[in-house]
Amino acid sequence: MLGTRPSELNALTPGAFGIPGPLAALAGLRFADISRIRSFWRSVERYPPSAMIHVSRKSPRKQLVIVSGWGCETRILPDGRRQIFSFLLPGDVVDLTRSAQVERRTFMSLTRLEIVDAEVLIAAEPNDAESVAESLRLVAARTEDRLLDHMVRIGRLSAKERVLNLLLELHDRLQAVGMVKEDTFRLPLTQEVFADALGLSIVHINRTLQQLRRAGRITLKAGSVTLHDRPKLSAYACYENENHQKRSFAPAFMA
Amino acid sequence: MLGTRPSELNALTPGAFGIPGPLAALAGLRFADISRIRSFWRSVERYPPSAMIHVSRKSPRKQLVIVSGWGCETRILPDGRRQIFSFLLPGDVVDLTRSAQVERRTFMSLTRLEIVDAEVLIAAEPNDAESVAESLRLVAARTEDRLLDHMVRIGRLSAKERVLNLLLELHDRLQAVGMVKEDTFRLPLTQEVFADALGLSIVHINRTLQQLRRAGRITLKAGSVTLHDRPKLSAYACYENENHQKRSFAPAFMA
DNA sequence: CGAGACTTTGACCGTAGTCAATTTATGTGG
């Protein structure tokens, strides 16, 4: 782990739906009543850390929603090198509809992970099926857009910038789903995962983190990170909040 | 230019539809008669090299099809660094439907460029509207998938591997639309563009190309490239043909 | 022929990679 001690602060319980939780990211989703939530809760699939989640052509499911935990999309080269394309957080949608060749992206869990098939969410809201589907598409589109940010990170930023830029993105995404407290959030990733995401070696990631720590830019311990002076860090790392000029998507069901 | 002298071998004329041309990449597209092709030809938009193609929210168009020339999607950082996300070749589709934040990707021409709005193609085929639309989606999905290959390139391959891997991809894509002759194809890109796509500096791209040339891996002159021993190069550069296990999409209208 | 865009080369530097050893968790069985 990047810091130390694990924890379950990154896991959600059904009760969490009562407060601005991860699924709030699913713009406009409304859960009419508790019983529906329960039924949906029962169809959650659970995976242990580092599990490969198969989504072959035989399985009909095409959109998966992360309920709790962290996942990622990755590709491993024949010689063992690995590139992580994206991190998937609670509320994110993996939309396989958008890919012509599902085989080329591997979806795996990084922590214990819970997912539901989007079909279940849509079925839970028969009256708003279309609006739910639309929300899912929107969230999936955002996930795709982030691939570009990640490409810029890897292609054009220095190691320090890459690390900060990614941490800033994760901060914002986690904050959007209520998983940030006082600028601090859990980061259940090993340095190896970080390295594979940012196109750097483990050793260099380690040294980069040290530097950022010593320079007082971040605090990283016990598996939690705190970013000090985000505006400044954002400028330094060429980070742009993805919600800059966007309309807000406050979840209607919690007004 | 990467080699020397320009040329129009990468541009298409209407007559080209009679032979396996770029639009063959649009699986299943059928052009019932010449008059329709003409009408569609009249709605082609033309751009000079290095033009920014605006696709703001005000313009209703959402899917653009490249008819001739090369384009790219890119992002420029505040300090001038630039990352090119993808190259767009004849037959490719730019699907803005898939992006929640169009502002974050800039679409520009690299050579003289001709595009048509997908609407036009669909309208040209009233009886097969749905199948044409489906083809467009498929092509767009492939374009998206390629972003991942590009990410691997930038994140995990060495300079030599990156260059070869990209050349191999371009070879295959151009071959699919009949723009490769005897393992040779036109490459109307400057080394700067190459550098910005591969996350390297111009100087290093130049040296890498020299090395590949001297090692006899490629021939690069007069704006054309020849790849020698592609199977070997593919293995070396971790390149996998995207059509590996895929069904072929021979254009029905030219059988 | 000259201007400007592109390519090429040399000299030198620095970021990031590799290898290998050490320290510090984390976790499991007794």
Added chain:
DNA sequence: CCACATAAATTGACTACGGTCAAAGTCTCG
């Protein structure tokens, strides 16, 4: 609750890939 095994984080020494700066050479085109 401790001992040991394993995973993860650190650190040092050394290397090398790729970046920067600057100058010279080429090509194209008006």
